[in-house]
Amino acid sequence: MTYVKTTLxxxxxxxxxITLHYFEYMKNFEFKGESHNFWEFLYVDKGTVAVRADDTWTTLYTGDIIFHQPNEFHAIKSIGKDSPNLVVMSFTSSSQAMSFFVNKSFTLNMEERAMISRIITEGRHTLATPMHIPSVEQVQLKEHAPFGSQQMILLYLEMFLITLIREHQEERAPLYSISLLPRKNLQSRNASAKF
Structure with missing residues (x-):
């Protein structure tokens, strides 16, 4: 019998x-904006924020996520009555499948939120840099992190992105057509709760 390997x-x-943050903004926080040559997502764990992507402002609620493609100008301001808790992660990828996330925002289901929670938990095991300081522009690695923890962050993030593509392929509402609409009108945002 001859065994033949299959490359997956x-x-x-x-x-x-690039960065991994989990922090609570002040109620009146406003970030004027930036652009950079890598991907970024912003997930609202609690609260309400307005997010700018190029020239479009979108309201995000608890459970919503938005992606910013490389070189897209983006800004954020808190607009709710409570201080929002946010996860912001930035990373590089040259994979063609990342084009799915251009102009995309969704409401995450509980499985997808749990995936973000696993990324944050693994980040706490792995990174010496505090996650609650948004001005940190480079993460530092811990000297004595658990075995494989750096790879686990990559694997969790890749699994999260693949899951989003699988689960949200039918949600085709382009971001540019959504501008500060109430939650019930958002075609790509339909759930709630926090991890």
Whole structure:
């Protein structure tokens, strides 16, 4: 009998992470904006924020996520009555499948929120840099992190992105057509709760 190996395809490869933040903004926080040559997502764990992507402002509620493609100008301001808790992660990827996330925002289901929670938990095991300081622009690695923890962050992130593509392929509402609409009108945002 002759065994033949089968090489499995990588649909999404993350090359590196830039930042990983989990923090609570002040109620009146406003970030004027920036652009950079890597991907970023912003997930609202609690509260309400307005997010700008190029020239469009969108309201995000608890459970919503938005993606910013490389070189897209983006800004954020808190607009709710409570201080929002946010996860912001930036990373590099040259995978063609990442084009799915251009102009995309969704409401995450509980499984997808749990995936973000696993990324944050693994980040706490792995990174020496505090996650609650948004001005940190480069993560530092811990000297004595658990075995494989750096790879686990990459694997969790890749699995999260693949899951989003699988689960949200039918949600085709382009971001540019959504501007500060109430939650019930958002075609790509339909759930709630926090991890």
């Amino acid at each position: 395809q990588h649909s999404i490869d993350i090359d590196a992470i």
